[in-house]
Amino acid sequence: MSDRMYSLPFEHLMKWLLGERHGKTVYGVHHLYKADPSRTYTIFGRKLETPFGPAAGPHTQLAQNIAAAYAAGARFFELKTVQTLDGEDLPVAKPCIHADDECYNVEWSTELTVSKAFEEYVKAWFLLHVLAKEYGLGAMDGFQFNMSVGYNLEGISSPKIDGFIEGLKDASRTDIFRECRDWLLGHTDLFQHLTEEDIRAIPGTICNSVTVSTMHGCPPEEIERIATYLLTEKHLNTFVKCNPTLLGYDFVRKTIDELGYSHMAFTDRHFKDDLAYDDAVPMLQRLQKLGEDTGLLFGVKLTNTFPVDIKNEELPGEEMYMSGKPLFFLSMNVAKKLTEDFSGSLRISYSGGADVFNIRDIVQTGIWPVTVATTLLKPGGYERLYQLAGVFCGDGASSFQRVDGEKIGNLLNRACGDAYYAPLPRIRQERKNDRALPVIDCFMAPCSDTCPIHQDIPAYMTLVREGKYKEALEIILEKNPLPFITGTICYHMCMNSCTRNFYESPVEIRRNKLIAAEKGYDAVIAELMPPEGCGKKAAIIGAGPAGLSAAYFLARGGVDVTVFEKNDVAGGMVRSFLCDKKGQITADAIGKDISLIEKMGVRIETGRDISRADKLAGFDYVLAACGVKGLMGGAKPADIPGLIVIGDGHYGKTTSVVECIADGKRAAEAILNMPVSVDTELAADEEVVYSQRGQLIMAPEAGCDRRCLQCDAVCEVCTEVCPNRANMAVPVPGLLHRQIIHLDALCNECGNCRSFCPWQGAPYKDKLTVFRTGADMDDSTNPGILLVQPETGRFRVRMDGMMTEYTVGGSEPSLLEEPVRKLIDTLFKDYSYVLW
Numbered sequence: 001m002s003d004r005m006y007s008l009p010f011e012h013l014m015k016w017l018l019g020e021r022h023g024k025t026v027y028g029v030h031h032l033y034k035a036d037p038s039r040t041y042t043i044f045g046r047k048l049e050t051p052f053g054p055a056a057g058p059h060t061q062l063a064q065n066i067a068a069a070y071a072a073g074a075r076f077f078e079l080k081t082v083q084t085l086d087g088e089d090l091p092v093a094k095p096c097i098h099a100d101d102e103c104y105n106v107e108w109s110t111e112l113t114v115s116k117a118f119e120e121y122v123k124a125w126f127l128l129h130v131l132a133k134e135y136g137l138g139a140m141d142g143f144q145f146n147m148s149v150g151y152n153l154e155g156i157s158s159p160k161i162d163g164f165i166e167g168l169k170d171a172s173r174t175d176i177f178r179e180c181r182d183w184l185l186g187h188t189d190l191f192q193h194l195t196e197e198d199i200r201a202i203p204g205t206i207c208n209s210v211t212v213s214t215m216h217g218c219p220p221e222e223i224e225r226i227a228t229y230l231l232t233e234k235h236l237n238t239f240v241k242c243n244p245t246l247l248g249y250d251f252v253r254k255t256i257d258e259l260g261y262s263h264m265a266f267t268d269r270h271f272k273d274d275l276a277y278d279d280a281v282p283m284l285q286r287l288q289k290l291g292e293d294t295g296l297l298f299g300v301k302l303t304n305t306f307p308v309d310i311k312n313e314e315l316p317g318e319e320m321y322m323s324g325k326p327l328f329f330l331s332m333n334v335a336k337k338l339t340e341d342f343s344g345s346l347r348i349s350y351s352g353g354a355d356v357f358n359i360r361d362i363v364q365t366g367i368w369p370v371t372v373a374t375t376l377l378k379p380g381g382y383e384r385l386y387q388l389a390g391v392f393c394g395d396g397a398s399s400f401q402r403v404d405g406e407k408i409g410n411l412l413n414r415a416c417g418d419a420y421y422a423p424l425p426r427i428r429q430e431r432k433n434d435r436a437l438p439v440i441d442c443f444m445a446p447c448s449d450t451c452p453i454h455q456d457i458p459a460y461m462t463l464v465r466e467g468k469y470k471e472a473l474e475i476i477l478e479k480n481p482l483p484f485i486t487g488t489i490c491y492h493m494c495m496n497s498c499t500r501n502f503y504e505s506p507v508e509i510r511r512n513k514l515i516a517a518e519k520g521y522d523a524v525i526a527e528l529m530p531p532e533g534c535g536k537k538a539a540i541i542g543a544g545p546a547g548l549s550a551a552y553f554l555a556r557g558g559v560d561v562t563v564f565e566k567n568d569v570a571g572g573m574v575r576s577f578l579c580d581k582k583g584q585i586t587a588d589a590i591g592k593d594i595s596l597i598e599k600m601g602v603r604i605e606t607g608r609d610i611s612r613a614d615k616l617a618g619f620d621y622v623l624a625a626c627g628v629k630g631l632m633g634g635a636k637p638a639d640i641p642g643l644i645v646i647g648d649g650h651y652g653k654t655t656s657v658v659e660c661i662a663d664g665k666r667a668a669e670a671i672l673n674m675p676v677s678v679d680t681e682l683a684a685d686e687e688v689v690y691s692q693r694g695q696l697i698m699a700p701e702a703g704c705d706r707r708c709l710q711c712d713a714v715c716e717v718c719t720e721v722c723p724n725r726a727n728m729a730v731p732v733p734g735l736l737h738r739q740i741i742h743l744d745a746l747c748n749e750c751g752n753c754r755s756f757c758p759w760q761g762a763p764y765k766d767k768l769t770v771f772r773t774g775a776d777m778d779d780s781t782n783p784g785i786l787l788v789q790p791e792t793g794r795f796r797v798r799m800d801g802m803m804t805e806y807t808v809g810g811s812e813p814s815l816l817e818e819p820v821r822k823l824i825d826t827l828f829k830d831y832s833y834v835l836w
């Protein structure tokens with residue numbers, strides 16, 4: 001497959017948009033934001049329903065990206081930067097995005113040609129007008145486009161970029177503008193609310209503002225010449241994007257280290273080459289005065305991304321550009337300095353680690369519009385904009401007076417003590433399994449997959465949230481006989497793998513397990529009964545977690561089990577060390593777990609030191625769970641025929657409680673020659689799940705944590721983190737889960753879906769791919785389909801590296817498995833708008 005995207009014709013974009021009506025989505029966005037008509041900001045002499053939107057980056061590169069952002073709540077769109085070097089002449093290393101921690105990229109301007117970029121922005125302009133009126137999302141004049149150009153005056157004033165600028169200033173006479181308008185006029189019968197009058201009223205004056213993007217190292221005189229040219233010659237409201245290097249190397253290095261990001265490597269090279277703060281202030285003062293003289297608005301955009309060295313092959317090349325949480329502190333400190341030196345009079349547009357936890361505070365300082373990118377590249381994607389928009393509901397949209405430096409200082413002080421801004425734990429590899437990504441049914445919960453006993457975490461989390469504690473505890477006990485112990489002292493590797501690590505903090509899985517245990521215990525133990533016996537007897541030496549686990553599962557399989565414990569109380573190291581010495585768990589909690597096991601018919605004999613093998617006569621199975629050094633007075637396993645060693649003795653080292661449970665369970669399954677538990681997956685309430693996908697919510701300090709995303713039922717992370725909408729989730733009749741398809745034409749191989757997929761594969765390479773042309777299919781090794789005869793539903797199909805053909809509804813035999821056939825049938829019947 002190629003890493004070059006195609007731009008879709010406006011007709012195709014409209015068919016896609018209208019085709020999604022049955023699912024009530026807009027380019028995959030589930031929650032559509034309807035603006036409050038009584039609250040409107042004003043900037044550049046135009047209205048703005050919300051003071052934020054996507055930054056110049058992947059989310060404003062294609063028309064459908066901009067439409068998805070608008071649908072979710074964005075109203076200010078900083079279009080991706082254009083420069084004279086474009087299209088095939090602009091090499092971009094791939095992958096180009098690494099967003100699973102702070103966020104880095106190695107690309108900065110559009111990968112399209114300038115002419116194609118212009119067409120995308122005009123198509124997006126029309127799409128947003130359609131969404132505003134037809135879908136009732138806001139006023140048709142309630143949003144703004146802001147063009148971004150770079151990187152020197154020679155390029156910006158060249159015919160190529162000048163044509164782009166003039167075209168966005170007034171596109172009404174361009175071919176693409178007429179194409180979009182004429183298509184809408186020719187299809188008014190498809191709309192319920194959009195009228196011919198509305199369509200003819202769509203203005204060609206798309207942009208009256210521009211952000212100047214300058215490369216690191218651009219001299220101050222060049223920046224001033226560019227801004228002067230745009231103000232006086234192009235008559236555009238102009239913002240100049242500044243670099244974080246204005247703060248100086250020592251300040252930045254100290255700040256980054258204090259935040260905990262000392263792993264970031266950078267030298268003072270860019271600080272020496274970039275615009276210095278002492279040069280910036282007088283230059284900005286002159287440009288601010290020039291803006292006043294020309295009747296235009298001048299300001300700064302804070303800030304550009306920050307260059308750091310590539311040390312661990314995060315991305316190809318030697319240098320990448322950092323954004324996200326650490327950039328917040330750099331950008332806000334630049335804002336603070338400039339606000340103090342300009343007494344709050346300098347207008348500031350903002351981009352740098354803004355998200356739902358700080359955007360309201362940023363706007364209240366007087367800094368807006370705010371643009372975001374990093375937060376949209378993480379799970380939840382465009383859906384996060386809906387929550388951002390909700391932050392401003394009920395707030396008055398006051399006109400700009402000044403930027404408040406004191407509020408900036410207060411915001412920085414609060415953020416400095418906030419653990420949310422600390423680096424993410426290095427969880428990427430812990431979250432990924434070691435298996436290839438399947439074409440069909442890839443949905444899985446990383447928390448359950450990482451758990452040594454594969455506890456059905458989303459199922460019991462859902463039941464705890466619903467207050468069904470008995471049912472939740474029953475699911476836990478299916479695989480885990482020690483819910484009180486694991487609910488208190490488990491190492492909870494599951495939480496390291498939780499998808500919410502990419503939101504704010506992991507779901508408190510262990511806490512919810514303990515809640516289920518405490519509140520469901522009485523009801524569960526009242527109904528527990530030992531099963532009918534199978535006539536076999538087992539002796540287990542040691543009443544620690546491994547021994548208790550094996551006893552529980554063997555008893556559930558009908559085995560008569562006796563556990564011998566040399567100490568006066570059962571519980572092993574959990575009781576003797578973690579309870580009695582460390583006080584990390586109570587004896588009552590341990591006792592309740594033991595009572596659950598005894599209720600299954602297990603006998604536990606304490607004060608019994610089994611030192612001779614002849615004491616075990618009459619038992620069909622003997623298991624030693626007495627630790628590394630405690631095996632029968634130092635006897636070797638080989639001395640006891642048929643002895644099964646489990647737990648620490650098996651591993652040869654001290655292991656975790658949950659690993660001991662897993663080992664005891666495996667031993668029971670080996671003895672019984674059958675599984676001793678079943679997987680539990682509850683049907684997801686998709687409305688509830690989707691309502692949480694874009695929500696950042698910190699964990700409650702106590703009580704039930706309701707933030708579980710039910711990843712085993714609705715994962716779809718790859719669809720959310722793709723800026724270009726190149727991954728889709730499709731419901732298929734007869735299949736339990738939505739299936740993921742990949743749209744080859746829209747993918748530039750940025751690599752973001754690979755980062756967040758919990759499998760070893762990459763969705764853009766391993767999922768069923770819809771190809772646009774035969775040449776595209778031949779240029780790829782992806783499993784995929786190409787519609788070759790639309791009238792008959794004939795497809796070329798590649799699966800497992802083999803080419804075949806398939807006809808929807810045909811009678812000839814097919815080599816394709818039934819789920820793949822069902823998926824293709826569904827695409828042909830209900831999703832023809834993605835089959836090109």
